[in-house]
Amino acid sequence: MNRFLLPLGAFLLLAVVLAVGIWHSPEKGVIASPLLGRPAPQFALPELNHPGRQLRSAELKGRWYLFNVWGTWCTECRAEHAVLLKVQQAGVVPLIGLDWKDDDAQARDFLTQLGNPYQAVAVDASGRAAIDWGVYGAPETFLVNPQGIIVYKHVGALTDDTWTREILPRVSAAAAGS
Amino acid sequence: MRVHLSMVMAVMLAALGAAGTARAVDPTELPDPALQARYLALTHELRCMQCQNESLADSPVELAADLRREVREQLLAGKSDEQVRAWMAARYGDFILFRPRYSWRNAWLWGAPAVLLLIGALVSWRIVRERTVLLATDDAPLEEDRQG
Numbered sequence: 001m002n003r004f005l006l007p008l009g010a011f012l013l014l015a016v017v018l019a020v021g022i023w024h025s026p027e028k029g030v031i032a033s034p035l036l037g038r039p040a041p042q043f044a045l046p047e048l049n050h051p052g053r054q055l056r057s058a059e060l061k062g063r064w065y066l067f068n069v070w071g072t073w074c075t076e077c078r079a080e081h082a083v084l085l086k087v088q089q090a091g092v093v094p095l096i097g098l099d100w101k102d103d104d105a106q107a108r109d110f111l112t113q114l115g116n117p118y119q120a121v122a123v124d125a126s127g128r129a130a131i132d133w134g135v136y137g138a139p140e141t142f143l144v145n146p147q148g149i150i151v152y153k154h155v156g157a158l159t160d161d162t163w164t165r166e167i168l169p170r171v172s173a174a175a176a177g178s
Numbered sequence: 179m180r181v182h183l184s185m186v187m188a189v190m191l192a193a194l195g196a197a198g199t200a201r202a203v204d205p206t207e208l209p210d211p212a213l214q215a216r217y218l219a220l221t222h223e224l225r226c227m228q229c230q231n232e233s234l235a236d237s238p239v240e241l242a243a244d245l246r247r248e249v250r251e252q253l254l255a256g257k258s259d260e261q262v263r264a265w266m267a268a269r270y271g272d273f274i275l276f277r278p279r280y281s282w283r284n285a286w287l288w289g290a291p292a293v294l295l296l297i298g299a300l301v302s303w304r305i306v307r308e309r310t311v312l313l314a315t316d317d318a319p320l321e322e323d324r325q326g
Contacts, residue, residue, distance in 0.1 A: 031227070034271040101240060127244040134269040136227035136241060 033134050033153050040067070040144045041132035048099055048107055048121035055096075055122045060144070064093045064171050067142040068118070068158070069130060071102040072110045074138040080157035084117035087163060093143075093171050097121035100130045100138055143167055145174065203238050206250055213253055220249050220262055223276045233276065 035041075044056045068084065070077040088095055097118040099107045104123060111118070124130050133142065136155075143152040152170055154162050204221065208214040218235065224245065226237035234242045234249070245266070252262050266274045272281075280288060 031271060031273050034268060127241070131241075131244060131248065131269060134271075136270065 031136070031155075033150075035134050035142075035150050036153060038150060039148050040142065040150050041129070043122065043124075043129045043132065045098075045122035045124055045129060048097070048104060048123050049111075049116075055120050057148075060096060061148050062146050064146060064174070065119075065144050066093050066095045066167070067098065067133070067144055068095055069098045069100050069133065069135050069138050069140045071100045071138050072106045073102065074100075076157045077139045078114075080139055080159070081114050081117070083158045083160060083163060085115050086160070087158075088117040090168075092168065094119040098129060098133075099123050100135065101125065101127045143170060204235055204243075204246060206246065208250065208253070216259060217249060217253055220253075220259060221246055224249070224263075224266055225274045225276055227270055227274060 040057060040060075042057045044054050047053045047055045066087065084095060087093070095118045097120070099121050101124065107121070107123075111121075122129065133140075139157055141154045141158050142150050145151050152166060154166065206214075206217065208217050221235035222233045224234045226232045226234050226239060226242040226245075228239045228241050229237050232242075234245050248265070249262055252265065257265075263275060263279075267279075272279060278284060
């Protein structure tokens with residue numbers, strides 16, 4: 001009996017290990033950010049729609065916000081724009097934009113034409129802020145809680161599904177709890 | 179066979195040529211040769227997060243250029259290689275390191291070869307021992323078996 005059970009057990013173990021490897025391969029999903037559960041990076045950047053004014057991360061503390069990294073050069077950002085406008089209309093959580101390595105004039109045109117869902121847009125011309133947030137491709141969206149902790153990250157275009165299933169429950173659960 | 183060998187040579191030469199053009203992607207030249215060597219080593223062992231299977235040194239995308247700028251500036255500011263790696267991993271996770279670090283989470287991966295080797299040795303030792311026992315108990319000539 002042992003003669004068959006032992007190899008069978010070894011085979012099953014190997015199958016499980018390989019299956020986990022396939023499910024968790026980087027191509028299969030997104031790379032988990034080490035920033036999840038950690039304080040959102042600090043920044044002080046020029047504001048897109050208020051030349052001369054700076055947007056500081058310290059101003060954002062004490063309330064929920066969605067931090068959305070975008071650029072006019074990013075086609076997926078165009079695709080998610082309608083969802084961002086819906087998020088703004090819902091009025092549950094404000095959107096803060098990070099205009100990543102973009103042309104300011106083009107970015108302003110983009111928002112005038114398609115509508116501006118953001119409460120404020122920070123301009124990251126050098127790309128340093130995006131690196132601090134561990135961004136590797138726009139669009140990326142972070143949910144930050146009132147304590148300034150990143151509680152959720154979405155890579156790729158935001159969808160209705162992500163909004164209703166991942167983001168909204170987190171914000172409303174917190175609102176109900178307090 | 180000779181033809182195949184020359185084809186392999188051609189591919190290898192082409193690969194060498196590609197390595198040469200990496201300098202075209204990244205024209206950085208640091209003032210200190212020792213710093214330049216460390217810069218090259220670091221940019222070759224850090225992953226371009228956008229293209230994932232390319233190193234920072236080989237990738238033409240803008241994010242890779244921005245991350246190379248970080249490596250360059252931090253080395254010039256006197257940071258150690260380990261500090262630069264830690265800085266990168268704090269933002270992008272260990273995935274950015276082509277050379278994985280030893281940690282309790284991946285300890286089983288590092289230990290697995292030794293454990294597997296030990297299991298293999300144990301199994302072969304048992305098989306050898308079983309067969310030795312068989313030989314020792316059944317050494318009667320086949321002739322006797324037939325007669326009995």
